[in-house]
Amino acid sequence: MASSTEIEWTDATWNPVTGCTKITRGCDLCYAERFSERFRGVPGHPFQNGFDLQLRPERLQQPLNWRQPRRIFVNSMSDLFHKEIPRSFIDAVFDTMEAANWHTYQVLTKRSSLMARYLRGRYDPAKAPPHIWLGVSIEDAKNAVRLKHLRAAPASIKFVSFEPLLGPVGKVDLTGINWAIVGGESGPRARPMNEEWALEIRDQCRTARVAFFFKQWGGVRPKSGGRLLRGREWNQYPDIGRQSVQLEAAE
Template sequence: MATNSKIEWTKRTWNPILGCSIISPGCHNCYAMTMARRLKAMALADLAAGKEPGRKRHYIDVIGPDGRWNGKLVLVPEALPDPLGWKTPQTIFVNSMSDLFHENMAVEDIRKMCEVMAKGDWHVYQVLTKRADRLRELLSGALREFAELPHIWWGTSVENRRHGLPRIDHLRQTPAAVRFLSVEPLLEDLGPLDLTGIHWVIVGGESGTRARPMEADWARAIRDQCVQAGVSFFFKQYSGRHVKAAGRELDGVTWDEMPGAPGELVTLGIR
């Protein structure tokens, strides 16, 4: 449930919660659902062979017969303390295989994760959700004591204007030390953005065999607005089946900015 990550903007993933459900167009080609389907099949194969599947067994509960998320969320208790055992400070993407603020996630279980993050304060935790309304509600209320810890970054996903722009507004109204946007997959031109209160923007196209196209001008428009607003900008990838082949340069520049101290831009893995 915890792995070194190939995601360019983080170092490691931590998944003590598994499961999700499709909520908007950005979910339609969900890489996590594809991976969960594969892990479920591996777990079932282990069981059929009389082997213990380990943590993979939890994926059996969250993927339905149709191979899609079934809306169930599962807490993996043995995965909760993982970050406390990682002594080297690093950036950690929290719940890459779920959504911490999913409507079916119990507040007490979210609290358990927040308590681990608060205790393991030598790491930076990157929490990303499509349920920014619930993020705002809980960090303004029941989980207020965790909201503004400087080593916990709270973010929301933005794929288009209809679903993404309201999420930005919810995030802006959320008490936090660092707020960030993951604009991936970028499915259309987002137009003018209000980046007030936003500290970091990641932009990327969709990858895989069914990748929907992203025009470079859409990414350029976001980059230009970030530069104008003094917001850290990270360009992750273009769209397509083989995104690595296209490289990560946008107009000849590799944009790897990350939020740091006020007025400071830091590169990945350096605080």
């Protein structure tokens, strides 16, 4: 577990799994792969095997030993719902999140149908507890179907990360969604994000009363373009207590 992180919308990361495989163009320039592959073949390094999928059972209990409450991004270096991760291991991750319930967990996936199926099997007819936020990553209109899977999932707090935003997403149904993050791609070959794509999502969030967080413009480095959208930062979070958000007027 990393006790700090440069990811603006979370406090820490926890990676009981590392490594992944690419499924859509949003994966093309994956930052986690780029970082991991730097250390492939380095004896004794945690990423000696690069970005190959790897279960790390020795990390399963880490949140239980961290007593100060944190927002924790789960599997920042993988996808918890990768088809090659055994259900029993996913169960163990959820067991820890349920036990260490003083933290808030942010679980993000591109494998939205597998997540929805898992949550139905674990929680139906109830919902996942509100300290476990479940989200999907959407990079363009083609992959907005993940939002449909998320809306149908039995989760108390649902969020969407439009990052890296690679094209317009168009009109989306934000019914039941608590939080939306927008961010541009970063890295040596980062593809640019159009301001209108971000504003379209922001305006839909305002109408639907969904908390809106603008993470970054991106560029060669994550902070290259800054975080201002039309002259201001957007740092809204969902209010877990009321499962709503107090929205500020847009400038």
